[in-house]
Amino acid sequence: MSDIDSAYAIIMAGGSGTRFWPLSRADRPKQFLSLGPDSRSLLRATAERVWALIPPERTFVVTSELLRGQVERELPELEPGRILAEPVGRNTAPCIGWAATHVRRLDADAVMTVLPADHYIGDTDAYLDTLRRGLEAATHGDYVTIGIRPTRAETGYGYIEVGSELDPGVFRARRFVEKPNRQRAEQFVASGGFLWNSGMFFFRASRILEAIDIHLPGLGKQLQQYDTAAKNGQETELVSETYASLPAVSIDHGIMEKVDSVSVVPGAFDWSDLGSWTSAWELSPRDELGNVLPDGGLSIDSTGNFASVPEGKLVALIGVRDLVVVDSGDALLVVPRQRAQDVRHIVAALRDRKDDGR
Amino acid sequence: MSDIDSAYAIIMAGGSGTRFWPLSRADRPKQFLSLGPDSRSLLRATAERVWALIPPERTFVVTSELLRGQVERELPELEPGRILAEPVGRNTAPCIGWAATHVRRLDADAVMTVLPADHYIGDTDAYLDTLRRGLEAATHGDYVTIGIRPTRAETGYGYIEVGSELDPGVFRARRFVEKPNRQRAEQFVASGGFLWNSGMFFFRASRILEAIDIHLPGLGKQLQQYDTAAKNGQETELVSETYASLPAVSIDHGIMEKVDSVSVVPGAFDWSDLGSWTSAWELSPRDELGNVLPDGGLSIDSTGNFASVPEGKLVALIGVRDLVVVDSGDALLVVPRQRAQDVRHIVAALRDRKDDGR
Numbered sequence: 001m002s003d004i005d006s007a008y009a010i011i012m013a014g015g016s017g018t019r020f021w022p023l024s025r026a027d028r029p030k031q032f033l034s035l036g037p038d039s040r041s042l043l044r045a046t047a048e049r050v051w052a053l054i055p056p057e058r059t060f061v062v063t064s065e066l067l068r069g070q071v072e073r074e075l076p077e078l079e080p081g082r083i084l085a086e087p088v089g090r091n092t093a094p095c096i097g098w099a100a101t102h103v104r105r106l107d108a109d110a111v112m113t114v115l116p117a118d119h120y121i122g123d124t125d126a127y128l129d130t131l132r133r134g135l136e137a138a139t140h141g142d143y144v145t146i147g148i149r150p151t152r153a154e155t156g157y158g159y160i161e162v163g164s165e166l167d168p169g170v171f172r173a174r175r176f177v178e179k180p181n182r183q184r185a186e187q188f189v190a191s192g193g194f195l196w197n198s199g200m201f202f203f204r205a206s207r208i209l210e211a212i213d214i215h216l217p218g219l220g221k222q223l224q225q226y227d228t229a230a231k232n233g234q235e236t237e238l239v240s241e242t243y244a245s246l247p248a249v250s251i252d253h254g255i256m257e258k259v260d261s262v263s264v265v266p267g268a269f270d271w272s273d274l275g276s277w278t279s280a281w282e283l284s285p286r287d288e289l290g291n292v293l294p295d296g297g298l299s300i301d302s303t304g305n306f307a308s309v310p311e312g313k314l315v316a317l318i319g320v321r322d323l324v325v326v327d328s329g330d331a332l333l334v335v336p337r338q339r340a341q342d343v344r345h346i347v348a349a350l351r352d353r354k355d356d357g358r
Numbered sequence: 359m360s361d362i363d364s365a366y367a368i369i370m371a372g373g374s375g376t377r378f379w380p381l382s383r384a385d386r387p388k389q390f391l392s393l394g395p396d397s398r399s400l401l402r403a404t405a406e407r408v409w410a411l412i413p414p415e416r417t418f419v420v421t422s423e424l425l426r427g428q429v430e431r432e433l434p435e436l437e438p439g440r441i442l443a444e445p446v447g448r449n450t451a452p453c454i455g456w457a458a459t460h461v462r463r464l465d466a467d468a469v470m471t472v473l474p475a476d477h478y479i480g481d482t483d484a485y486l487d488t489l490r491r492g493l494e495a496a497t498h499g500d501y502v503t504i505g506i507r508p509t510r511a512e513t514g515y516g517y518i519e520v521g522s523e524l525d526p527g528v529f530r531a532r533r534f535v536e537k538p539n540r541q542r543a544e545q546f547v548a549s550g551g552f553l554w555n556s557g558m559f560f561f562r563a564s565r566i567l568e569a570i571d572i573h574l575p576g577l578g579k580q581l582q583q584y585d586t587a588a589k590n591g592q593e594t595e596l597v598s599e600t601y602a603s604l605p606a607v608s609i610d611h612g613i614m615e616k617v618d619s620v621s622v623v624p625g626a627f628d629w630s631d632l633g634s635w636t637s638a639w640e641l642s643p644r645d646e647l648g649n650v651l652p653d654g655g656l657s658i659d660s661t662g663n664f665a666s667v668p669e670g671k672l673v674a675l676i677g678v679r680d681l682v683v684v685d686s687g688d689a690l691l692v693v694p695r696q697r698a699q700d701v702r703h704i705v706a707a708l709r710d711r712k713d714d715g716r
Contacts, residue, residue, distance in 0.1 A: 022672070300703055309690055314380070316704045318693035320681070325692055327685065332667055334683055334692065335676035342658065346674045349656055 003111045003139040004132065008205070009054040010099040013043050013063045013071055013117035014089050018347040019276050019340075022331035023308065031117040032070055035274055036283035042274070043074050043117040049124055050115060051077075053131055060084055060102060061117070062095045087243045093254040094219055094246040096201075097212045098239075101227045103205040111138045112208075114201040114251070120283055122270025130267040137170045137263050138202035143211070143256060145173060145202075147195025147264040148271045153185035156275055158197035158252065160264050173262040176252055195266055199273070201251065208255065215258045219246055277324040277340040281306035291317070306337065361469045361497040362490065366563070367412040368457040371401050371421045371429055371475035372447050376705040377634050377698075380689035381666065389475040390428055393632055394641035400632070401475040405433050407482055408473060411489055418442055418460060419475070420453045445601045451612040452604040454559075455570045455577055456597075459585045461563035469496045470566075472559040472609070478641055480628025488625040495528045495621050496560035501569070501614060503531060503560075505553025505622040506629045511543035514633055516555035516610065518622050531620040534610055553624055557631070559609065566613065573616045577605055635682040635698040639664035649675070664695065 016029045024030045031043040038045050047059065056077040061084070063071045068085040072078070084099060096114050103110050113131060121127045130146055137144045147160045158179055163172030176197060180188060188194035213220035222242060229238040247254075256262055272279050281304075284292040290304040291297075297307060297315040304322040307315045310329045317325070324340050326333045335343065374387045382388045389401040396403050405417065414435040419442070421429045426443040430436070442457060454472050461468050471493060479485045488504055495502045505518045516537055521530030534555060538546060546552035571578035580600060587596040605612075614620055630637050639662075642650040648662040649655075652673060655665060660675040667673045667685040675683070682698050684691045693701065 022674070298704055298707055300700065307690075307692075312688075314689040314708075316380070316689065316691045316693075316701075318691070318700050318704065319697040320692055320694065323678070323692065325690070327690055330670075331672040331674065332665075332683070332685055332690070333674045333676070334665075334678055334681065335674075336678065339677040342676050343674075345658055346656055346676065350672075 003109065004053075004135045006107060006110060007054050007058065007135050008103045008107070008110050008112040009050045009059045010096065010103070010112055010114045011043070011046055011050070011059065011061045011117050012092065012095055012114065013061050014067065014086055014095065015116075015118055016064070016089065017118070018344050020274075020280070020326075021343050021347050022328035022333050023326060025328075027066060028070075029067070029118075030274065032067075032074065035280045036120050036272075037285055038120075041074055042119070043071070045121075046115060046117045046119070047075050047077075049121060049127060050113070050131070052124070052128055053135075054113070056082070060099050062086065062099050064089060087240050089248075090243065090246045091248040092199075092251040093212065093216060093249045094223075094243070096251050097209060097216075097219055097223045098226060100205040100208050100212075101223050101230070104209060105227065105230065108206060110205050111135050111202065112205050113138075116199050116273075118274060119198070119200075120270070120272040120274050120279070122283075123268075126269040127267065130265055130269065133169050134200075134202040134265045137167065137265060138204060138207075141204065141207055142261050142263045143201070143203050143207065143259050144170075144263050144265060145256065146198040146200040146267045147173075148198050148267050150189045150194065150196050153182060153189045154196065155179055155182055155185050157273070159185075159188050159194040160197050162193050162195055162264060162266075166263055169265060171264050171266070173256075173264040176257045195264060196271075197252065198267060198271060199252075200267075201256070211255050211259050216247060216249065216254050219249075219254075222246060275341070277306060277326065277335075277343070278337050280308075281324070281337060293317075304337065361467065362411075362493045364465060364468060365412050365416065365493050366461045366465070366468050366470040367408045367417045368454065368461070368470055368472045369401070369404055369408070369417065369419045369475050370450065370453055370472065371419050372425065372444055372453065373474075373476055374422070374447065375476070376702050378632075378638070379701050379705050380686040380691050381684060383686075385424060386428075387425070387476075388632065390425075390432065393638045394478050394630075395643055399432055400477070401429070401432050403479075404473055404475045404477070405435075407479060407485060408471070408489070409435075410482070410486055411493075412471070414440070418457050420444060420457050422447060445598050447606075448601065448604045449606040450557075450609040451570065451574060451607045452577055452581075452601070454566065454609050455574075455581045456584060458563040458566050458570075459581050459588070462567060463585065463588065466564060468563050469493050469560065470563050471496075474557050474631075476632060477556070477558075478628070478630040478632050478637070480641075481626075484627040485625065488623055488627065491527050492558075492560040492623045495525065495623060496562060496565075499562065499565055500619050500621045501559070501561050501565070501617050502528075502621050502623060503614065504556040504558040504625045505531075506556050506625050508547045508552065508554050511540060511547045512554065513537055513540055513543050515631070517543075517546050517552040518555050520551050520553055520622060520624075524621055527623060529622050529624070531614075531622040534615045553622060554629075555610065556625060556629060557610075558625075559614070569613050569617050574605060574607065574612050577607075577612075580604060633699070635664060635684065635693075635701070636695050638666075639682070639695060651675075662695065 159177040161174040163174040299317040302317040307325040309327040517535040519532040521532040657675040662680040665683040
């Protein structure tokens, strides 16, 4: 049995994003929504895609205590021990490190892939090819990431500078670049030498834990204690007591930017991190006037709009252009598509007035 | 007891307008909505205003069979016999004529006022003064109407040309003019000699029935038969069988434009026939940026909008201007204020596809 055939998947499903308010809420974040052309939730779609390569028995989902029940309902294939519930979110390094301790206890040599639960993937076959290539590269001991060929000078994504080809379809990653300004983003795209950082990774569980011990030693020490406690049946209690004290640092910043031998596999599939309602409009099937309307929706003299309403509700647009109109049942948002990212100001205002509509 | 102190009120509440879709529906038309600054329904507000002069015992409400139950719930003060339910709508002349037969049977000399149930009235005291003056003028045998001083060159209203003063505050009505084009409307307003036709009338019941006998003899004959049938307890059956065959003609066109001795009482109160969501925006309390928002509504960089959502629902507007956003629970409308009248196209489209959302 090759390493790839015994690989593990880690799905990160603890996010509590606010960009899809009012559909996304603190207790119903984006990964549980269906956005874009797929009627499945993003989490379900993520799991079903990876399960073509890695079965549910070797899949861990890391989420929050608040969301554990929803993950169980969404992915009934998972055994209870495969859902890791963080008491609080501490960014991706603790999340991935904690999951890696579980994987390593099951298989000391195991390769694992780490996948966000809330991304859009346009072509499953191409995606699975990329996953295979990434897992293969990780068997050599590399820290591997998927890079997406940029289609525009996006300032909302991090970039990866691509180096020499190591194996067919696998390249040295020269450096990670944080979200650039417009001018730099345009340079990156024009150069052809940069890819978008997709936030999808591959490494041996043992290798990422070694790197954590070196570059985030405080986290590494705590993870060793979790590992020991797990062997004594006391992990849950220790995690509950100490998780909040872990450093909230991303795997990119805390590890990937610091280790040597990082490689990148270019992904030849449409991809979006679904950063706002604008992404949902871009990815959804549109009518000939560019409108995304629910079943039965009516529009007159209206172009480029995105409308989402509860099932069975009628929406009618007259003479409006490039609007996002989202009705969650208990809240209603109207915003121009170009300002969809400002939804966060509404969520902040609701938080300020302690409104449970956030 | 003077004639005024024994006057009757006829409230016309059979309308099935579509201009306030999606709040107004075939089975929940405008008169049952609260529009503008008043939290009461338009029907309830109309009744309570007139009851300051004329008690419920002398108030008739003409409505449709479909709406009878809603009228009963909205105006529990009315005895059952005071609600006249038309099997089908046949415009205002049959409606007023039929009500007049009921009034005349109760009091052969009675003066009555006829009031639409779905108008906005801005100043109740001034309105009641006008009603008193109109009833008084009607005791002289005149056909009397209320004219509203125009505040703009409105092309959506009919106009009345004002003649000589007959009594203090009561003028000869020289002629009725149908909805004019923009140029004529501007001339009317500039001349100072025209008033808006409010659709509110006063006359003796016997006098309007005489005029119907002369100018709409077919209607007059049928009304005489209703009168006879009522004395024999058979009115309901006869109305049910024959009402649909009555001529669908307005009291303005069928009678007021044809009789002599029409007088007009200028009304010195704010008034609107609430012709579209734009009127609702104009009449509602607005925030400093011109927005009409429900309780708890949030707006960012938004001006001149009108939003209505079910109670308890949160509405958030970002970066939008001069929109009408109306959520009825089962349907959602978004339209620029300037195009609010185009809502009728949505209702027509729903009718075409036999959708019960109309």
